[in-house]
Amino acid sequence: MSQTKSVNEWYLYIIRCANSHLYTGVTTDVTRRFAEHQSGGPKAAKFLKGKGPLTLMYQESLVDRSSALKREIAVKKMSRLQKLQLIDQFTVE
Secondary structure: OOOOOOOOOEEEEEEEOOOOOEEEEEEOOHHHHHHHHHHOOOOOOHHHOOOOOOEEEEEEEEOOHHHHHHHHHHHHOOOHHHHHHHHHHHHOO
């Protein structure tokens, strides 16, 4: 079986809550995961429940789950200012 498939591509994402708190997570489908968070259903992160409206602020593609989880840990260790700078770099056109 070929290991070059991009089927298992993973993403890191950052969501901003209405109260300006930032939430970082990983997924294989950002659109689906963001919809789950917005719905507040059983698959939504407890941290985000009741903190809407939510805004997807940032996403980056990673090659596999392992690298996505390592990147998530690194981003979660960043200060709020560093996270906001990361988001600003992403939104600059």
